Amino acid sequence: MKQTAGRNPPGEGLRERKRRETAKRIKETGIRLFIERGYDAATIDDIAAEAGISRRTFFYYYKSKDDILMSLQSALGDILAERLREEPDDKRPLDAVRDAALRVSATVPKDEMLVLDRLMRSSEAVQARKVASYVQHEGTLFAALREKWPEPERETALRLIAMLSFGAVRLSLDAFNREGGKRPLVELLRDAFDVLEAEI
Amino acid sequence: MKQTAGRNPPGEGLRERKRRETAKRIKETGIRLFIERGYDAATIDDIAAEAGISRRTFFYYYKSKDDILMSLQSALGDILAERLREEPDDKRPLDAVRDAALRVSATVPKDEMLVLDRLMRSSEAVQARKVASYVQHEGTLFAALREKWPEPERETALRLIAMLSFGAVRLSLDAFNREGGKRPLVELLRDAFDVLEAEI
DNA sequence: TGCAAACTTGCACTGAGTGTAGTGTAATTT
DNA sequence: AAATTACACTACACTCAGTGCAAGTTTGCA
Structure with a gap:
């Protein structure tokens, strides 16, 4: 019992x-280096050196270099899908997505996003x-929606809802960044979904 | 009259x-080389040599290398916007976009698209x-829509319509390519817009 | 202890993309 | 027609991203 258990108290x-x-x-x-020097100017050699590893280990x-940035971005779709799973089944799909998106947006650090x-x-x-990656997230969202409402006859509708609601998220994020975070993301999202409801 | 006029009969x-x-x-x-050897395997040196120019001239x-492919893709948004301008003003915006898209799709060479x-x-x-580039086209489409229906109070609605209708185009294109061109693009487009009407 | 797998590295290489400086030729000016 | 300018084209040399390979080192496990 000393060989493994003794060496990993935390878990693995x-x-x-x-x-x-x-x-x-x-x-x-x-x-940090991307921010300090700009994306292009910060070379992989620099990053590796400052992180104390070899270039090859990077x-x-x-x-790839942009994989670092994508690793941040890619979480978004999964998190949204995760929150969606927690939503009650008796809501309308579009409302469920909206509420899930609102809960996600409340936890996103504003300054980090802008940077x-x-x-x-x-x-x-x-x-x-x-x-x-947005389009990919749309796919993730669609999969999560199908999981919740698996009736085959709803498929096209769900595909559309995924497109619509992720479109609303996208427009909100764009607006948020465009105006430099002046209005909170939660508010922008709520507006976008309201417009969606009003117009369709 | 021989110095300039004699040398450019076509115009410029x-x-x-x-x-x-x-x-x-x-x-x-x-x-041609991308198709023959694959995108990565066809180097710029190859292309330049076969085109009879120097690498630098490329x-x-x-x-960039992908600029060649993008130069084909980038036309789509502009063409759609152009066709949209020809649509009568008394149609509903979504119908106008649909009809413009249908007219564009009828002129797209099928095999080329698949390749x-x-x-x-x-x-x-x-x-x-x-x-x-799809997202960019969505922006182009929105601009064209605003040109046609400039009332400020319609702006958000038009943004939404651009998103929706270009989404329908995107889904149609994806479906077309996914099933290898089995069903004609015009038909897929019509279906997508029908679903859009039915579900929203 | 000893072995296998996972981690780490250096080296050499290909290919994209850029800066620069220089050549020839079409287009303009006088 | 000659001189000037602007554009198309080129060679050369360079930086940097990304890959393949052949090591070496460390960790997990029996």
Whole structure:
């Protein structure tokens, strides 16, 4: 009972812990340098050096430079889907998504969002990846909706609702960043969904 | 009358003509090689050599490798906006977009579309750019809609309609490519807009 | 202890994209 | 027609992202 249990009190191996620490350190170093010097000017050599690893090891953890930024972005769809699963089944799908989105938006750190958005705009390729990830999130959201309302005859409707509601999220995020966080995201989201209701 | 008039019967200088010819030759060579060898395997050196220009000149005409593919994609939004301008003002905006989209889709060469779609899927970065260009087209469409219905109080509604209808276009294109062009694009589009009407 | 898998690194290489400076030719000016 | 300017094109040299490979080191486990 000493071989494994004695070495990982927290839960899983020291290896796993170090791995996560290294990944996190690389990510944070990368973002810091992106902010300090700009996305293009911060080279992978710089990041690796400051994170205390070799250039080659960078690619062991992240498959590309923009992967660092995408690792932040990619969480969004999953989190929204997760919150959606917690919503009661008797709501209308669109309302469920709205409420889930509102709960997510309340926990997003404002300044971080603005900084990251500005960062992503500095590189065309990154910006493209970000927008593309929205569409992927739409797919994730659709899958979560289907899970909740699996009736086959609702499929097209759900696909549409995913598109619509993620569109509302997208428009809200864009508006939020465009006006530099002047109005809170929660408010913008509520407005967007209200317009959705009113217009359709 | 021989110095200038005698040299440009078509209208504008020989320089302009050669320029367009070269740009076209590079583009066509690029696409051919992408198809023959795959996007990644076809290097810019290859394309430049086969197009009879230097590597450096490639970048004089296109700012990146994927710019060749994007130059095809980017037309879509503009064409749709153009057709939309030809629609009568007394239609409902959504109907106007639908009819414009139907007219565009009737003129799109099927095989070319399928080939290009397959190509774009072979590179993540290109695929991301393609999806991002959809969002840009949505913006172009919105601008065209505003031009036609400039009443300020309709703005949010039009933004929504642009999102919705371009979403329908996007879903149709995806379905078309997914099923390998089995059903004609016009039909898929009509269905998508019908669903839109029925569900909202 | 010893072995296998996971982690880490250096080295060498390909390919995209940029800066620069220079050449030839079309277009303009005088 | 000659001189000037602007554009198309090129070679060369460079930076940087990303990959393949062949090591080495560390950790987990029997």
